[in-house]
Amino acid sequence: MMRVFDDATRRNITEACAAFARLPEAATPPALKRAAVALALTEDGESNDTAFLLTLRASHLRAHRGQWALPGGRCDAGETPVEAALRELDEELGLRLTGADVLGTLDDYPTRSGYLITPVVVWAPDSAAIRPNPDEVASVHRIALATIERDDAFDFAVIPESSRRVIRFHHRMSLIHAPTAALIYQFREVLAGRHTRVTDLEQPVFAWK
Incomplete structure (x- = not known):
């Protein structure tokens, strides 16, 4: 279902995020570092649908080079996840947003590489301001919400190294993993009014470090 990028869509997504029963935030385990990513919503110029921004990380980065990612990174000392997500949007894409643009947050996701990631949903109306930082971002892509709502957008695989299912998002000719x-999958479920948990979904072995 297409969602036109307008005030009504913003209200609907804000209400969906507010209705989502986020898991209670527990103290961060000592082994995990706090991080945040932005599910930044903007207009898909081709379809007029609302889209979120997905980046391809620069090939020269030390960690997770050349991988698909949501804009984000580690929280600085004394920084909240919301503050970190907004700062990273500015640093990676040149988007300067404020707390007034935040629509909600989803469940924290613990990663195999030692991070506890908070997804922050934000409204980014000025898509013309996007200026990818070449030090961090190879390219930026708009993914229409209708894309992630397709029945074949996600699948689940099993690996011998874990009893947990590996989730995969099909984007063009690529498979994007946890x-x-x-x-992204949990955000899709939130839009549909489903309180689906994703912390039990596994990452591929190459992302464990």
Whole structure:
């Protein structure tokens, strides 16, 4: 279902996020570092649908180079996940947003690489302001919400190294795995009014470090 990028869509997504029963936030385990990503909603210029921004990480980065990711990163000392997500949007894509643009947050997701990621849903109306930082971002892509609502957008696989299912998001000719796929999947479920948990969804072995 297409969602036109307008005030009515913003209200609907805000209400869906508010109705979502987020898991209670527990103290961060000592082994995990706090991080945040932004599910930044903007207009898909081709379809007029609401879309979220997905980046391809620069090939020269030390960690997770060349992988698909939501804009985000580690929280600085004393920084909240919302503050971190907004800062990373500015640093990676040149988008300067404020707390007034935040629509909600989803469940924290613990990663195999030692992070506890908070997904922050934000409204980014000025898509013309997007300026990818080449030090961090190879390219930025708009993914229409109608894309993630297709029945064949996600699948689940099993691996011998874990009893948990690996989630995969099909994007063009690529397979995008957790944590990114898990966070996008939960957002899709929130839009549909379903309180679906994703912390039990596994990452592929290459993302464990």
